[in-house]
Ligand SMILES: Nc1ncnc2c1ncn2[C@@H]1O[C@H](COP(=O)(O)OP(=O)(O)O)[C@@H](O)[C@H]1O
């Protein structure tokens with residue numbers, strides 16, 4: 045399953061077909077502040093779209109607009125023909141189709157790891173406890189945490205918590221996964237285990253929108269890079285173009301600010317090995 | 324001073340009746356207060372401006388009136404409003420429950436607002452309704468966090484049940500008064516009553532404390 049994405053040129057997947065998720069001139073204001081000033085880009089099925097850009101440029105806001113956790117003040121977000129912010133759209137049904145992973149995990153501290161993963165299916169889909177537990181167990185195995193099922197989140201490391209959070213989102217069998225800086229709150233030694241879970245997910249064909257400062261991940265796993273600045277998309281394109289021949293000065297500034305000079309950073313190795321820290 | 328506990332031994336059933344009423348009155352007023360507090364706390368936090376002000380008014384009014392005055396008003400004046408008399412016991416449950424409900428409302432509201440907004444966002448992102456999110460995610464954490472103040476309120480409610488003696492609910496203090504008057508043994512009888520209150524309240528407080536020490540970490544998101 046690793047092989048699928050190994051090709052060097054990574055053509056844009058499904059670019060000839062209709063996008064699964066599209067942002068069309070999305071505007072979001074907080075009082076006088078325009079957090080999103082007309083953002084447009086598209087996500088096709090099976091693609092990994094990485095959103096990069098400086099802090100405060102509106103990346104998190106965009107993800108929250110994607111699954112209607114925020115209202116918008118202009119433009120539209122369309123998920124497979126369904127307008128997300130339309131009055132007649134059932135936001136809850138829509139959110140089931142989009143899994144979300146947060147910077148600080150947001151696991152439910154009063155529930156065991158297993159129940160954290162099972163609570164979506166039981167509460168939202170009315171799935172019987174046993175069936176949900178089976179699905180949760182399977183997903184925990186997938187993220188390498190089956191042995192932590194009975195633990196509470198507080199007893200897990202950051203990387204383990206984030207992997208549980210990914211399993212929790214996957215339990216709803218979403219069509220798209222939204223990641224908001226999933227490794228930014230992690231200790232360096234646990235970043236790799238989360239990134240490798242995400243890479244495996246990408247290899248399996250999951251459609252993903254990933255806000256990240258992990259440029260190696262963006263370059264190796266991403267199919268499409270969208271660069272944000274001050275609530276605008278300043279540049280978008282395939283990773284080779286954005287990272288190696290950025291056309292916009294803003295992109296160059298941002299990348300050099302991160303210490304990116306067209307070559308792989310040391311963190312690249314993190315992606316290669318699946319986590320070996322699990323007991 | 325000579326001590327004679329025979330009036331206690333001879334009248335143990337009389338005291339036991341009092342204890343039974345104290346427990347029943349406490350349990351029912353706590354149940355009523357908890358129901359009011361749960362609904363009030365949740366609606367005040369998530370129900371919008373209008374409900375917030377309305378419930379805020381209830382809370383402020385109740386907290387500005389002595390519980391004794393609420394009790395007496397409920398038993399003697401409220402029946403005139405509804406055109407139907409109350410038994411001392413049901414008047415006691417109603418008054419103490421409504422009084423306690425105001426404090427529980429505020430405690431639960433404080434707990435709910437202390438849960439960081441990301442938890443609600445995570446629950447909504449799974450596709451939960453706000454109600455489902457509150458019920459399965461936010462409220463349980465809030466209750467765990469608020470266990471110590473809720474425990475204090477429960478113990479206070481048991482102690483406050485003694486106030487119902489003024490409307491002749493035959494609870495522990497009232498029965499003690501009657502017995503002391505009959506037997507002329509106030510020292511033994513009131514001491515026994517105090518001891519019984521202590522034996523109910525102290526273990527209750529300790530138990531809640533112990534439960535919190537075990538569960539507390541689960542409310543820390
Ligand atoms: N709930 C909010 N209320 C007011 N301002 C907000 C809110 N959320 C985000 N902002 C502002 O919107 C801008 C974009 O924020 P954000 O989307 O979090 O940026 P990023 O995720 O790229 O760091 C920032 O200036 C931020 O302060």
Ligand SMILES: [Mg+2]
Pocket residue numbers: 100103104105224225
């Ligand atoms: Mg952000």
